Amino acid sequence: MIAVEVLAAPAAVERHRADWTALYAESRCEPCTAYEWVRAMCDAHIRRGDAFHLLVLRRDGRVCGLVPLVTARESLGGIPVRTLQPLMERYRTHSDLLVPGADAETMAALAGAIRALPGGWDVFRLIQVLESNPLLDLLDAAFQDAGGTVFRRPEAPSFYLPLPSTFDAYLAGRSGKFRNHLRRMEKKLAATGPVAVTTAGVDLDADAAFEALLAVEAASWKHAHGTAITAVPHQVVFYRALVRDMAAAGALHLTFLTVGGRPVAYNLGLVCRGEYAYLKTSYIEALKPLGPAVVLRARLVERLIAEGVSALDFPAEPYEWESQWTSDHRPHQSIVVYNRTVRGAALSLLRRWRDRRTAAADGIAYANARDLRAPGEDA
Numbered sequence: 525m526i527a528v529e530v531l532a533a534p535a536a537v538e539r540h541r542a543d544w545t546a547l548y549a550e551s552r553c554e555p556c557t558a559y560e561w562v563r564a565m566c567d568a569h570i571r572r573g574d575a576f577h578l579l580v581l582r583r584d585g586r587v588c589g590l591v592p593l594v595t596a597r598e599s600l601g602g603i604p605v606r607t608l609q610p611l612m613e614r615y616r617t618h619s620d621l622l623v624p625g626a627d628a629e630t631m632a633a634l635a636g637a638i639r640a641l642p643g644g645w646d647v648f649r650l651i652q653v654l655e656s657n658p659l660l661d662l663l664d665a666a667f668q669d670a671g672g673t674v675f676r677r678p679e680a681p682s683f684y685l686p687l688p689s690t691f692d693a694y695l696a697g698r699s700g701k702f703r704n705h706l707r708r709m710e711k712k713l714a715a716t717g718p719v720a721v722t723t724a725g726v727d728l729d730a731d732a733a734f735e736a737l738l739a740v741e742a743a744s745w746k747h748a749h750g751t752a753i754t755a756v757p758h759q760v761v762f763y764r765a766l767v768r769d770m771a772a773a774g775a776l777h778l779t780f781l782t783v784g785g786r787p788v789a790y791n792l793g794l795v796c797r798g799e800y801a802y803l804k805t806s807y808i809e810a811l812k813p814l815g816p817a818v819v820l821r822a823r824l825v826e827r828l829i830a831e832g833v834s835a836l837d838f839p840a841e842p843y844e845w846e847s848q849w850t851s852d853h854r855p856h857q858s859i860v861v862y863n864r865t866v867r868g869a870a871l872s873l874l875r876r877w878r879d880r881r882t883a884a885a886d887g888i889a890y891a892n893a894r895d896l897r898a899p900g901e902d903a
Contacts, residue, residue, distance in 0.1 A: 526633035551624030568762035589623035635666035709815030717784030730771035781820035
């Protein structure tokens with residue numbers, strides 16, 4: 525039997541830290557389900573008026589799942605609704621739930637507990653689940669058995685770079701145009717001053733590294749556009765906590781390209797289970813013609829190969845520049861559940877009507893960062 529306890533205070537996440545850390549360590553779940561990530565989300569991404577729910581799943585008294593959820597009031601298609609989603613959906617990479625080894629019994633218990641949450645809800649959603657994740661089929665079946673109306677559809681794929689054994693082998697697999705461009709950018713940068721790569725935890729501590737990251741963000745095009753970390757106060761809170769705590773956990777991978785000792789570009793990621801999860805990158809806008817982002821990304825690939833990392837996993841939204849680095853990608857699906865409420869029924873009918881009118885597009889529709897909302901602000 526699976527027992528589910530529902531806790532209403534975000535502080536419950538910290539009380540379950542030991543369970544969380546042990547459960548994540550034995551899982552293959554995405555980095556967004558790690559304790560450090562969820563704790564940072566609690567600090568930065570719970571809004572006024574949200575209802576927080578931590579679902580603690582136990583099998584024979586042992587914790588086997590930890591699922592933090594938030595209910596919020598939103599407007600969808602002009603209809604005021606109560607939406608329910610995992611807290612981590614508010615800063616998406618690949619969507620996931622920390623329920624390792626999930627089976628039909630576990631998902632049935634989870635779906636039943638979600639259906640019975642105090643305050644109710646109209647729509648539950650997971651937007652960017654890797655198609656290979658068994659969670660998709662299990663959740664689909666569990667919610668249908670519990671009486672929900674479930675919709676699934678393909679979502680944008682994300683790029684993925686399996687790393688070869690040497691950097692030379694990687695370069696050999698890229699086009700001559702790519703290799704020539706990289707050499708030109710390296711020469712241009714070197715002509716302006718000494719070029720080096722510095723690393724958080726080696727050349728500077730996590731706090732100093734985060735301040736250097738903020739300085740690059742403030743000098744990037746993103747700051748004026750309103751999407752830089754420095755332009756979104758709650759993102760400063762989130763990333764400061766994430767950098768600090770992931771550094772303490774040994775998972776932080778934050779590198780800078782410096783010219784004459786000044787950081788001009790950075791790559792922020794996490795190394796979990798032998799893979800690098802790419803989170804953020806930026807560069808000083810005034811130096812764009814010199815290609816600091818390209819040069820640092822090449823050094824990142826080289827360093828990850830030298831460190832024995834098996835793959836570089838790009839963020840969930842596909843950007844065209846990522847296709848210069850790899851042609852491999854992984855598909856996603858979304859899963860949306862409409863509850864048996866008046867508003868849930870109305871929205872499910874609206875969804876069916878929209879889906880009939882929308883033809884599926886072929887190929888990859890690239891995201892444009894200059895068109896996106898501020899990080900963590902989902903449309």
